[in-house]
Amino acid sequence: MISIEELNPIFRQVFDDNSIDITRTSTADDIDDWDSLTHMNLVMAVEQAFKIRFALGELQKLKNVGDMLDMINTKIRT
Amino acid sequence: MLFNSLEFIFIFLPISLLVYFSLLRRRLAIAAKSWLLFASLLFYSWWNIKYLPLILGSILFNYTIGGLLAEYGSGGKRPIPPKAIFITGIAANIALLCWFKYMDFFIGTTNVLLSTQLPFLKIVLPLGISFFTITQIAFLVDAYEGLVEERNLLSYTLFVTFFPHLLAGPILHHSEMMPQFERLRNSVLNWKNLYLGLTLFFLGLFKKVVIADTFSVWATAGFDTSQPLTLIPAWLASLSYTFQLYFVFSGFCDMAEGIGWMCFISLPVNFNSPYKATGIIDFWKRWHISLTNFVTTYLYTPILRVFDRITFTRSLVAIFLAMLISGFWHGAGWNFIIWGGMHGLGLVINHIWKKNKLPMPSLLGWLITFNFVNVSFVFFRSKSLEGALAVLKGMAGLNGVMLHRSLAKVQALKDMGISFGGWLDPIKGNDQTWIMAVCALLIVVFWKNSMEIVSNAKPSWGRLCILMLIAFWALLDMGKVSEFLYFQF
Numbered sequence: 001m002i003s004i005e006e007l008n009p010i011f012r013q014v015f016d017d018n019s020i021d022i023t024r025t026s027t028a029d030d031i032d033d034w035d036s037l038t039h040m041n042l043v044m045a046v047e048q049a050f051k052i053r054f055a056l057g058e059l060q061k062l063k064n065v066g067d068m069l070d071m072i073n074t075k076i077r078t
Numbered sequence: 079m080l081f082n083s084l085e086f087i088f089i090f091l092p093i094s095l096l097v098y099f100s101l102l103r104r105r106l107a108i109a110a111k112s113w114l115l116f117a118s119l120l121f122y123s124w125w126n127i128k129y130l131p132l133i134l135g136s137i138l139f140n141y142t143i144g145g146l147l148a149e150y151g152s153g154g155k156r157p158i159p160p161k162a163i164f165i166t167g168i169a170a171n172i173a174l175l176c177w178f179k180y181m182d183f184f185i186g187t188t189n190v191l192l193s194t195q196l197p198f199l200k201i202v203l204p205l206g207i208s209f210f211t212i213t214q215i216a217f218l219v220d221a222y223e224g225l226v227e228e229r230n231l232l233s234y235t236l237f238v239t240f241f242p243h244l245l246a247g248p249i250l251h252h253s254e255m256m257p258q259f260e261r262l263r264n265s266v267l268n269w270k271n272l273y274l275g276l277t278l279f280f281l282g283l284f285k286k287v288v289i290a291d292t293f294s295v296w297a298t299a300g301f302d303t304s305q306p307l308t309l310i311p312a313w314l315a316s317l318s319y320t321f322q323l324y325f326v327f328s329g330f331c332d333m334a335e336g337i338g339w340m341c342f343i344s345l346p347v348n349f350n351s352p353y354k355a356t357g358i359i360d361f362w363k364r365w366h367i368s369l370t371n372f373v374t375t376y377l378y379t380p381i382l383r384v385f386d387r388i389t390f391t392r393s394l395v396a397i398f399l400a401m402l403i404s405g406f407w408h409g410a411g412w413n414f415i416i417w418g419g420m421h422g423l424g425l426v427i428n429h430i431w432k433k434n435k436l437p438m439p440s441l442l443g444w445l446i447t448f449n450f451v452n453v454s455f456v457f458f459r460s461k462s463l464e465g466a467l468a469v470l471k472g473m474a475g476l477n478g479v480m481l482h483r484s485l486a487k488v489q490a491l492k493d494m495g496i497s498f499g500g501w502l503d504p505i506k507g508n509d510q511t512w513i514m515a516v517c518a519l520l521i522v523v524f525w526k527n528s529m530e531i532v533s534n535a536k537p538s539w540g541r542l543c544i545l546m547l548i549a550f551w552a553l554l555d556m557g558k559v560s561e562f563l564y565f566q567f
Contacts, residue, residue: 078413
């Protein structure tokens with residue numbers, strides 16, 4: 001089970017901002033630099049960190065932290 | 079049959095809805111779905127029944143391939159590698175689109191490059207082929223990646239052919255549509271839905287027949303004339319097209335959305351006041367949103383994933399390539415490729431600007447974006463590259479300036495080399511042209527868009543009267559002969 005504390009460092013690293021503290025309800029609107037470009041960086045960083053792979057059709061559903069966390073955990077379990 | 083035809087509004091739509099509602103009332107969800115499918119196929123065949131086997135064949139093919147991929151994903155026997163099936167499926171879709179849409183472009187290009195004289199095939203583009211190809215490619219990709227769980231031939235066929243979106247989109251995604259068709263049994267006739275759906279439909283109809291069709295006269299005259307345009311008519315012709323395209327395209331999408339609401343089916347919102355955008359990135363979040371989502375998911379991302387590591391520069395390359403392909407998808411011609419390339423470049427510059435945190439006042443951002451979009455649409459509208467350059471030449475003032483004859487007495491203007499006469503004659507315009515252009519600009523920049531109007535609308539007698547007025551006006555204007563434009567993309 002991956003927790004939000006394990007995800008936060010990845011966000012800080014991708015967006016190069018140590019003041020980021022994500023919550024389950026954080027979305028792309030809350031983080032200034034989270035746009036279509038950085039979204040892919042984020043996705044690939046998450047994939048590498050947890051050794052999972054998202055399908056193309058799942059990527060647009062990852063635009064808030066809660067959904068992302070749930071999807072990571074579903075993928076790790078299977 | 080177009081939405082803006084009497085047979086659609088007074089015969090097709092009411093009968094379709096009545097039968098649909100009465101079936102749903104009796105809880106006959108499958109019959110209701112089948113009826114919608116029948117109506118959609120009739121709608122499709124009305125245009126040309128010759129292409130009905132084509133769309134049905136494409137659906138059956140993709141459904142079968144998708145089924146194979148989905149089964150293999152869940153650990154079935156694998157006599158053929160899933161990857162081979164997947165590639166065959168994608169290749170077949172692209173080949174079909176190439177044959178119907180791009181053959182003459184390839185032949186023309188070959189003739190120019192190799193100085194050959196191959197004859198053109200002059201193939202007629204089947205209605206909706208660009209849409210049903212890419213929506214089904216998305217289905218295959220998702221099936222291959224194990225995301226297709228729900229499979230039902232009836233829902234699938236309805237998702238591809240659902241008549242509201244066949245003409246002009248929005249681009250539907252199976253994961254948004256098929257579950258809705260499955261849930262229909264719980265739907266009951268809802269007067270508010272019907273009322274709001276009708277409001278949206280007539281707003282869209284008004285946008286198409288009253289606003290867009292008026293602009294289309296000047297745009298068509300300006301773009302299709304062989305005589306050189308002077309400064310002002312050139313700008314008015316290009317602006318007329320920029321407004322025509324927005325009002326016709328978003329109008330059709332409003333109508334689609336409205337019909338969807340009446341049927342309890344929610345279609346994705348496709349426009350969010352695009353001409354309010356203050357940057358190119360912003361523009362593409364507001365213009366043809368369903369396409370932007372498709373391009374991001376199924377073009378930009380796979381291109382980017384080819385690289386093992388993502389860098390900023392590589393992301394920009396991927397964006398540019400994705401927009402170039404998207405441009406070519408819109409139409410088989412160099413002008414569309416240039417249009418896509420311009421927007422790719424615009425996005426790249428916008429992203430560099432943003433990354434370096436360079437300042438951009440919103441007013442200036444809006445001015446640049448709107449003019450950039452307007453100029454890019456000159457390529458989009460022109461039948462050829464030469465045509466686009468001719469209009470741009472006029473817009474650059476290279477064909478001189480002509481003003482209304484009433485200003486001929488002003489000596490200072492004469493001294494500047496300005497000529498006087500029927501200044502808007504080349505685009506068949508008059509004073510209404512520039513007044514309409516100014517009004518349209520004010521509307522698209524300052525007014526709420528139709529989704530915003532409808533989403534907070536509470537049914538009231540006052541609103542009903544306005545709705546009737548809009549509907550009546552639109553219906554009266556439908557008598558005018560209008561340009562037959564269906565979307566080739």
